[in-house]
Amino acid sequence: MDSTFRRTPNIHLQDLINGLLQGNRIFLSRAITLVESKRADDKVASAELVDKILNTERKTLRIGITGVPGVGKSTFIESFGKMLTEKGKKVAVLSIDPSSNRSKGSILGDKTRMDELSKDPNAFIRPSASGSSLGGVASSTRESILLCEAAGFDVIIIETVGVGQSETIVKDMVDYFLLLMLAGGGDELQGIKRGIMEMADHILINKADNDNLKAAKHAKDDYWNAVHLFPPNDADWVVPVGLCSALEKNGIEEVWSEIENYQSHTAKNGWFEENRKRQAIKWFHERIHARLEEIFYSKPMIKEEIKKREELISSQKLSVRKAVEELFNS
Numbered sequence: 001m002d003s004t005f006r007r008t009p010n011i012h013l014q015d016l017i018n019g020l021l022q023g024n025r026i027f028l029s030r031a032i033t034l035v036e037s038k039r040a041d042d043k044v045a046s047a048e049l050v051d052k053i054l055n056t057e058r059k060t061l062r063i064g065i066t067g068v069p070g071v072g073k074s075t076f077i078e079s080f081g082k083m084l085t086e087k088g089k090k091v092a093v094l095s096i097d098p099s100s101n102r103s104k105g106s107i108l109g110d111k112t113r114m115d116e117l118s119k120d121p122n123a124f125i126r127p128s129a130s131g132s133s134l135g136g137v138a139s140s141t142r143e144s145i146l147l148c149e150a151a152g153f154d155v156i157i158i159e160t161v162g163v164g165q166s167e168t169i170v171k172d173m174v175d176y177f178l179l180l181m182l183a184g185g186g187d188e189l190q191g192i193k194r195g196i197m198e199m200a201d202h203i204l205i206n207k208a209d210n211d212n213l214k215a216a217k218h219a220k221d222d223y224w225n226a227v228h229l230f231p232p233n234d235a236d237w238v239v240p241v242g243l244c245s246a247l248e249k250n251g252i253e254e255v256w257s258e259i260e261n262y263q264s265h266t267a268k269n270g271w272f273e274e275n276r277k278r279q280a281i282k283w284f285h286e287r288i289h290a291r292l293e294e295i296f297y298s299k300p301m302i303k304e305e306i307k308k309r310e311e312l313i314s315s316q317k318l319s320v321r322k323a324v325e326e327l328f329n330s
């Protein structure tokens with residue numbers, strides 16, 4: 001983002017919006033940088049931008065992909081994304097990485113593992129925003145999804161590493177949530193909690209190739225049995241359990257046909273729209289909470305006032321209730 005843009009956001013904002021709506025990827029990148037910015041003037045411009053591009057009549061699809069590090073998420077997105085662009089779809093890939101400062105993080109990995117997709121004129125790949133709280137990253141990713149959709153992308157894929165709370169956060173911003181698993185090793189070994197399996201709309205055992213194929217087939221049966229003990233999900237959708245080899249591009253078409261089944265199933269029973277509405281309302285409330293917190297902690301002297309009361313509370317000279325009242329009334 002150049003400095004002229006920052007200094008005169010209003011004049012240039014309209015150019016940015018026009019460029020974005022025409023599907024210009026450079027403008028899309030710049031718009032995403034703007035919504036990720038923490039500068040006060042950029043926040044004002046971002047609010048204006050996201051409000052102006054709010055869409056629309058176009059049908060889009062948001063897919064979340066999770067799984068432990070190394071399960072093959074990026075490789076899958078490369079194969080799956082190419083298949084979609086070959087079908088004439090425009091595909092955007094965003095990522096949420098709660099540990100993006102780890103040395104083998106997605107950013108470097110995605111560059112090498114999505115080689116073909118990154119050269120595809122109908123694809124747009126954006127590595128994760130880093131350096132802020134997961135909540136902040138999540139919010140800017142939601143806005144980035146809207147920007148990609150405004151720029152004409154039909155399918156938005158969000159990759160997240162299956163550790164921490166990022167799965168829940170991604171589940172809340174997508175229409176379809178795909179969990180990649182590996183054969184061999186129980187759930188505990190893979191660090192995948194039952195809760196994440198319950199969130200999934202699709203369980204896919206990756207690396208079902210070569211020597212691994214037999215074990216993958218066994219794993220498929222095991223997961224199928226496990227999944228069918230879960231209570232029915234909100235979408236009233238029977239979660240498919242499938243096999244694929246992202247590397248050899250096997251089983252990729254089948255994933256897309258299940259997603260199409262899901263789309264028509266949830267269009268019929270109303271869940272697709274209902275889910276998007278609920279997600280937006282939840283996001284709204286999350287932002288209110290975040291904003292309140294921000295306002296509270298930015299009060300002058302608040303850190304000192306809190307510190308003072310911590311001492312009084314720990315020596316039992318002040319009750320927690322009174323301390324909180326004082327801080328809000330100061």
Ligand SMILES: Nc1nc2c(ncn2[C@@H]2O[C@H](COP(=O)(O)OP(=O)(O)OP(=O)(O)O)[C@@H](O)[C@H]2O)c(=O)[nH]1
Nearest residue numbers: 068069070071072073074075106161207245246247
């Ligand atoms: N045999 C086989 N190897 C695969 C397959 N998919 C991915 N791999 C390999 O597994 C390794 C990890 O793949 P990635 O796609 O980077 O995995 P990831 O889940 O994106 O990893 P992080 O982003 O680091 O969490 C790479 O060496 C891939 O070549 C597959 O279907 N079969």
Ligand SMILES: [Mg+2]
Nearest residue numbers: 073074106109
């Ligand atoms: Mg990856």
